[in-house]
Amino acid sequence: MGAASSNLVELRDLKVAFDGVQVLHGINLDVRRGEALGLVGESGCGKSVTWLAALGLLPGKASVTGSVRLQGHEISGGTRESFERVRGGRIAMIFQDPSSSLNPVLRIGRQITEALAIHRGLKGEAGKAEALRLLDMVGIPDPRRRFDLYPHEFSGGQCQRLMIAMALAGEPDLLVADEPTTALDATIQAQILDLLIQLRAETGMATVFISHDLGAVSQVCERVCVMYAGRIVEEGTTAQLFSEPRHPYTRGLFDAIPRIDGPRQRLIPIPGTVPNPKHLPEGCAFSPRCSRAVEACRSERPPLLSLSDGRQLACTRPVPAEERAGTKSKVAEEMLQ
Amino acid sequence: MTALIEASDLVRIYQIRRGLFGRPHPVRAVDEISLAVNPGETLGIVGESGSGKSTLGRMLLGIDTAQGGEVRFEGKPMPPLRTPEWRALRAKMQLIYQDPLAALDRRLTIAAQVGEPLEIHKIIPKQHQAARVAELMAAVGLRPDQAEHYPHELSGGQRQRAVIARALAARPKLLVCDEPVSALDVSIQAQVVNMLRDLQAENGIAMVFISHDLKVVRNIADRVAVMYLGRIVEEASSDVIFQSPQHPYTKALVSSVPVPGKRLEGRVILQGEPPNPASRPPGCAFHPRCPLARDICRALVPELRQIGDGRTAACHVVTGETAAIAA
Amino acid sequence: MIRFIAVRILRAAITILAVVTFAFVVLRMSGDPAQVMLGPDTPQESVDAFRRAWGLDQPLWIQYLAYIKSIFTGDFGVSMRDKASALDLVLQRVPATLQLTVPALFLKLMIGIPAGVYAALHRQSFTDRGVILLAVFGFTIPSFVMGLLLVLIFAVILGVLPSGGQDTWMHGILPTLTMSIGGIGILARFSRSAMIEVMGQPYIRTASAKGLKWRDVVWSHALPNAAVPIVTIVGFMVGSLIAGAVVVESIFSWPGIGRLLVVSVSNRDLAVVQCILLIIAAAMVVSNLAVDLLYGWLDPRLRSVASH
Numbered sequence: 021m022g023a024a025s026s027n028l029v030e031l032r033d034l035k036v037a038f039d040g041v042q043v044l045h046g047i048n049l050d051v052r053r054g055e056a057l058g059l060v061g062e063s064g065c066g067k068s069v070t071w072l073a074a075l076g077l078l079p080g081k082a083s084v085t086g087s088v089r090l091q092g093h094e095i096s097g098g099t100r101e102s103f104e105r106v107r108g109g110r111i112a113m114i115f116q117d118p119s120s121s122l123n124p125v126l127r128i129g130r131q132i133t134e135a136l137a138i139h140r141g142l143k144g145e146a147g148k149a150e151a152l153r154l155l156d157m158v159g160i161p162d163p164r165r166r167f168d169l170y171p172h173e174f175s176g177g178q179c180q181r182l183m184i185a186m187a188l189a190g191e192p193d194l195l196v197a198d199e200p201t202t203a204l205d206a207t208i209q210a211q212i213l214d215l216l217i218q219l220r221a222e223t224g225m226a227t228v229f230i231s232h233d234l235g236a237v238s239q240v241c242e243r244v245c246v247m248y249a250g251r252i253v254e255e256g257t258t259a260q261l262f263s264e265p266r267h268p269y270t271r272g273l274f275d276a277i278p279r280i281d282g283p284r285q286r287l288i289p290i291p292g293t294v295p296n297p298k299h300l301p302e303g304c305a306f307s308p309r310c311s312r313a314v315e316a317c318r319s320e321r322p323p324l325l326s327l328s329d330g331r332q333l334a335c336t337r338p339v340p341a342e343e344r345a346g347t348k349s350k351v352a353e354e355m356l357q
Numbered sequence: 358m359t360a361l362i363e364a365s366d367l368v369r370i371y372q373i374r375r376g377l378f379g380r381p382h383p384v385r386a387v388d389e390i391s392l393a394v395n396p397g398e399t400l401g402i403v404g405e406s407g408s409g410k411s412t413l414g415r416m417l418l419g420i421d422t423a424q425g426g427e428v429r430f431e432g433k434p435m436p437p438l439r440t441p442e443w444r445a446l447r448a449k450m451q452l453i454y455q456d457p458l459a460a461l462d463r464r465l466t467i468a469a470q471v472g473e474p475l476e477i478h479k480i481i482p483k484q485h486q487a488a489r490v491a492e493l494m495a496a497v498g499l500r501p502d503q504a505e506h507y508p509h510e511l512s513g514g515q516r517q518r519a520v521i522a523r524a525l526a527a528r529p530k531l532l533v534c535d536e537p538v539s540a541l542d543v544s545i546q547a548q549v550v551n552m553l554r555d556l557q558a559e560n561g562i563a564m565v566f567i568s569h570d571l572k573v574v575r576n577i578a579d580r581v582a583v584m585y586l587g588r589i590v591e592e593a594s595s596d597v598i599f600q601s602p603q604h605p606y607t608k609a610l611v612s613s614v615p616v617p618g619k620r621l622e623g624r625v626i627l628q629g630e631p632p633n634p635a636s637r638p639p640g641c642a643f644h645p646r647c648p649l650a651r652d653i654c655r656a657l658v659p660e661l662r663q664i665g666d667g668r669t670a671a672c673h674v675v676t677g678e679t680a681a682i683a684a
Numbered sequence: 685m686i687r688f689i690a691v692r693i694l695r696a697a698i699t700i701l702a703v704v705t706f707a708f709v710v711l712r713m714s715g716d717p718a719q720v721m722l723g724p725d726t727p728q729e730s731v732d733a734f735r736r737a738w739g740l741d742q743p744l745w746i747q748y749l750a751y752i753k754s755i756f757t758g759d760f761g762v763s764m765r766d767k768a769s770a771l772d773l774v775l776q777r778v779p780a781t782l783q784l785t786v787p788a789l790f791l792k793l794m795i796g797i798p799a800g801v802y803a804a805l806h807r808q809s810f811t812d813r814g815v816i817l818l819a820v821f822g823f824t825i826p827s828f829v830m831g832l833l834l835v836l837i838f839a840v841i842l843g844v845l846p847s848g849g850q851d852t853w854m855h856g857i858l859p860t861l862t863m864s865i866g867g868i869g870i871l872a873r874f875s876r877s878a879m880i881e882v883m884g885q886p887y888i889r890t891a892s893a894k895g896l897k898w899r900d901v902v903w904s905h906a907l908p909n910a911a912v913p914i915v916t917i918v919g920f921m922v923g924s925l926i927a928g929a930v931v932v933e934s935i936f937s938w939p940g941i942g943r944l945l946v947v948s949v950s951n952r953d954l955a956v957v958q959c960i961l962l963i964i965a966a967a968m969v970v971s972n973l974a975v976d977l978l979y980g981w982l983d984p985r986l987r988s989v990a991s992h
Contacts, residue, residue: 062542077889080807100898108895115886123887125908125983134904135894170984175630176406186894205405206569207627210613214626232543235615262617276547278576280599280614286554287576289547293512 027091028053028193028226029074029111034086034096036066036073043297044069045250046086048324051194056220056227058241058258060234060273064294065247067230071196075111076103109139112187116199118179122171128182129167135189154185158215177208184215194226195219201236213239234273238262246270249295249305252324256331266331266338268310304336312337359432360393361563362417362450362531367391368425369412373635384635386412388587389426391661396530399557399564401578401595403571403610407634409587410567414533417565418450419443430531448478451524455536457516461508467494467519468504474526493522497552514545518552525556532557535567550577571614575599583607586634586642589661593668604670605647641673649674692976696969703965704755707958708748717952721764738764751958760962761955763948770955774941774963780850781940784932785925788860792867792921797914799868800875804883805902815872822869831862831935848937859936863929867921874917878910885909911982919975927964 029051036044044066051057059067072078074088074096088096095106107113115121123131132154133147142150148167155163158181171179180200187195197216201209217240220227229240237244237258244261246254246269254267265271275288292309295301301308307317317336324334369387386409394400404410415421417428419435428435430450436442454460461470472490475481481489494504497518508516517537524532534553538546554577557564568574574581575595582592583606591604602608612625629646632638641659644650651674659671718726718734735741739750754761760771803815825833838858839847846855882888883906891905892898921928930942937943941960948956980987 062544072889075893077892079884104895104897106895107893113893115890117886121886121890123891123905123909124985126905134896138895172985177630183890186890190895205631206571206613207405207609208630210615210624210626211628213615233615234543234617238617239615273543274617276544277617278547278550278572280572280575280611280616284576284596287547287551289551290544291548293514293545294542 026052030087030089031070031074032087032089034070034073034088035084036069036078037083039081041298043250044073047252049245049252051226051228053193054220054224054226055243056229056241058237058244059228059230059247060232060237060244061247062232062273062294064249064297066250067247068198070247071113071198071228071230075107075113075196076100077107077113108135108187108190108192110190110192111194111196112190112192113196113198114180114183114187114200117203118183118200119171119174119176119203121183122179124171127168127170128174132182132186132189135186139190151185151189154188155182157188157219158182158185159211160185175208177204177211180204180212181215184212184219188219188223191223192225194228196228196230198230199232200229202231202233209236216240234262234277246273249300250297251305251334252332253306253334254331255324255333256329260329260331264341266327266333266341267306267335268312268337268339269306271339272309304334312339359395360429361396361398361431362565363393363429364417364426365391365429366426367413367416367423367428369409369416369421370424382635385587385637386634387416387423390584390587390589391426392582392589392592394531394563394565396563397557397561398580399566399578401574401581402565402567402584403569403574403581404584405569405631407586407631408584409634410584411535413584414452414535414565414567417531418447418452418533420452445478448474448480448527449529450531450533451527451529453517453520453524453532453534453537455539457513457520457540458508460520461516463508466505466507467499467511470508471519471522471526474523478527480527489526493526494519496525496556497522498548512545514541514549517541517549521549521553521556525560528560529562531563531565533565533567536569537566538573539568539570546573553577571599571610583610586631586637588642588671589669590643590672591668591670592661593665597668603664603668603675604672605649605675606643607670609646641671689977692973696973699969700962700965704752704958704962705748707961708751709744711952711954711957712744712747715952717764717954720950720952755962760959763953763956765948765951765953765956770959773956774944774959777939777941777944778926780938781926781929781933781942783856784859784863784929784938784940787856788863788867788928789921789925791860791864792871793918795864796868796871797875800872800877801879801902801907801910803872804876804879807880812876815876819869819872819876822865823867823873824869825866827862827866827931828935830865831858831932834858834862835935848935850938855936855938859929859932859938862935863932871914871917871921875910875914878913879906882906882909908982912979912986915975915978915982919971919978922974923968923971926967 027050031047031049034044034047035042047070049070059070061067069078073082073084076096078084084096086096087094090106090110095102122128129148129151132151136142136147136150152163152167155167160166160178160181171182174182200216201212204212213236216227216229227240229237231237241258244256244258245252246261246267248269254261254265254270261270265274272290276290278287290309295305295308301318303318303321304310304313307313310317314337320336322334322336324332326332367387367390368385371384371386372381373384390413392400402410402413412421416423419428419438422438430446436446468490471493472486475486475489490504491501494501499515499518499522503511503515508519511519537553538549541549550573553564556562566574566578578595580592581595581598582589583598583604584590585606591598591602591607598607599611602611609625609627627646632642632645638645640656641647641654644654647654653673657673659673661669661671664670664675717738718731718740722731722734739747751761760769762768763770763773766773799815803812806812835847835858838845845858847858849855888901888906891901896905926941929938929940930945932938933940933942934946945957945960948960
């Protein structure tokens with residue numbers, strides 16, 4: 021991987037357990053300055069928990085271990101204050117359900133100026149002026165008139181814009197967007213994705229885009245991590261993963277999505293269901309659902325290893341590189357054996 | 358072929374009060390909709406929230422009564438709600454909706470729930486019931502040992518299977534599915550969609566498949582109707598409608614579907630949000646967001662009309678030949 | 685807005701009328717004031733004279749209409765016992781009752797709400813469990829038991845506080861305590877569950893995620909939301925400021941409205957009982973109205989749905 025200095029955030033061996041049940045099994049992840057990284061996986065894979073844990077936003081019953089470094093400074097394991105210094109100002113986060121993520125009894129203007137006051141010391145008229153600029157930037161029409169409205173007076177899509185404006189208030193180095201478009205209608209989804217892409221281009225902030233929607237991720241991100249049952253199973257550039265997925269799970273996810281073009285074929289589902297974190301299968305957690313699994317997969321868990329093409333993969337019997345794209349990366353195959 | 362279910366000029370108006378002191382405001386949730394579904398056919402209905410697609414689904418079943426127009430099932434008008442005739446008819450038309458946990462009774466085993474319609478509609482003799490329940494569960498891919506499980510012991514996908522098994526128990530001729538796979542993960546969603554397709558093929562059931570997910574609808578439906586603010590704006594076979602959408606709204610909708618591996622460039626991104634159904638724009642309801650809108654669109658509501666072989670659209674601008682130019 | 689308030693006031697008036705009517709009928713069906721006032725050995729002529737003097741010989745509906753008419757002219761009748769204006773008699777007692785209930789309400793708010801909020805913010809801690817336990821204790825023990833218990837401890841065993849009467853401020857301590865303990869328990873429990881619910885909401889996570897200090901998250905984001913359910917309970921407590929002391933006043937022989945009510949009921953002193961019930965109903969209805977208006981102020985969403 022690149023030099024340590026180019027990494028904005030480094031997660032090392034991040035583990036999370038709820039009431040003794042481990043849901044995150046040691047995540048190692050780097051976010052570089054200004055990059056857009058996607059986190060993909062089905063419900064319960066730990067993609068949201070990873071970032072809630074990194075920012076100390078999980079409820080008290082969660083036990084979090086491991087290291088979270090922001091430009092080399094450790095922020096996890098510290099006090100509440102050490103998280104508070106990072107949140108909003110360095111790393112901001114927006115969530116899946118925008119309507120319930122805004123405080124229903126506070127005017128939206130106040131919710132944004134509050135963030136401006138903490139992070140940039142803007143108060144009074146200066147704060148209001150900047151808040152109006154942000155509202156305009158995220159595409160809220162007629163912000164001056166709507167400054168004093170309450171969240172329930174906005175649609176879901178507009179609430180997500182408000183959340184984004186609030187996130188921008190701290191001029192963060194990283195925006196973590198946790199399923200930001202899942203609860204929205206198709207045409208509004210497209211608007212929000214477009215806005216996220218445009219804002220990243222304008223501000224240069226890094227983006228972590230958490231989603232179950234591979235399509236949305238591929239629009240926003242340059243690099244993608246695929247997670248399954250609390251672990252990263254494959255990581256690479258969007259182009260790599262989408263043209264030539266190597267992990268059977270990544271491949272399975274692609275195959276399961278119905279297509280908007282081409283012939284209307286029968287879908288190819290992944291058999292079985294996501295395992296219960298309380299009773300994870302032995303060996304590779306995906307092995308019971310994997311068509312390529314062999315005996316070894318059921319007893320030994322493959323580690324996440326770097327391949328020669330730059331991607332990382334945790335699989336004993338990956339999908340052969342030729343099968344989809346015909347590029348010969350035998351090296352990778354051999355490396356794993 | 359005569360249609361299994363046929364709706365003509367359906368209207369459903371809700372009274373909505375805005376604000377504490379506001380006066381009731383009529384909202385046309387479903388506005389003069391006509392459609393027909395043939396035996397064994399699947400009609401997909403797509404639209405965003407507030408388009409009235411769920412209300413339309415409930416009206417087809419007679420759960421929401423129409424304030425205008427009528428629904429005919431097998432050529433006969435729908436009997437009034439909660440009469441014995443309506444109940445008998447309801448056995449032939451079943452509803453499956455998004456949240457299977459809400460559809461199931463927490464206190465009953467899966468087997469008991471799947472068998473319930475058999476008892477209510479007295480479909481088969483009691484001694485054959487257990488065998489039929491086992492057969493239904495096998496048909497939707499549930500294991501025999503799950504018969505004695507309770508809903509909370511199953512995963513989301515398995516619960517939806519149980520709901521579908523129950524719906525099939527009465528040997529319906531029509532299934533109305535309202536967002537049946539929206540709450541499921543992609544890998545499980547594919548399982549359930551395949552299963553619905555198989556069951557339909559085996560039993561010749563007609564289906565109305567309501568969803569906001571264009572990709573799923575395209576996969577499962579033979580024909581697709583696109584709704585916007587209570588009206589159908591375009592209808593065509595699912596092969597052509599996604600390939601060459603004609604109505605500007607359908608175009609934007611199709612274009613908004615993120616395709617894995619493709620960047621956002623060149624996509625039609627609609628400005629603005631769907632208007633509040635309570636304050637419907639005059640003329641074509643889509644005109645404030647439409648890139649092609651002209652004066653006539655602001656004044657006159659466009660009627661659905663033929664724009665090609667077996668396809669209709671409600672647009673002043675797009676009509677047959679001009680469609681090519683607009684595209 | 686005006687229409688909303690007008691409707692609520694009309695509804696309140698109907699409620700009060702219903703209470704008054706109910707009291708009127710029940711009181712007259714359940715006993716004869718003449719018998720009670722004059723004693724069992726009074727000659728029939730005196731009884732008849734008494735009845736005629738107070739209009740009790742008229743049919744019930746005529747008495748009722750006369751009563752309603754006089755209420756509207758501000759005349760709440762005359763006490764059969766003291767021959768004085770019933771309203772004056774009742775109003776004389778109000779300060780004594782408020783001397784107990786207002787400090788008790790203050791205690792409930794000052795202890796109950798902070799204890800509940802603190803417990804919610806430190807869930808599963810020792811303090812939390814302690815608060816739950818004491819709260820359950822507080823509102824499951826009936827006030828007459830609690831009163832006697834306190835008397836036993838502080839008056840009989842320790843001998844530090846008087847057990848009854850109204851002579852000094854010391855006399856007010858035990859009745860006030862007795863009345864507040866149950867309310868503290870109820871408020872603590874309600875505040876705790878309201879706060880736990882709010883702290884689990886996504887907007888609280890948002891407030892933390894934007895970098896607010898923990899105490900600001902609690903004070904300016906959580907508490908305003910938790911206030912809605914708490915206000916409901918507080919409103920009820922304010923409404924019962926006048927009526928809430930019946931049992932306690934009897935235990936501690938405190939000359940407030942509660943005791944007047946008990947005495948007047950047993951004497952069948954119709955005008956006084958009706959006057960008290962009317963005031964109690966009015967207090968309840970007014971506080972309910974205030975709570976409804978407060979809801980709208982606290983939660984902007986309710987401003988638009990309250991009419992449904």
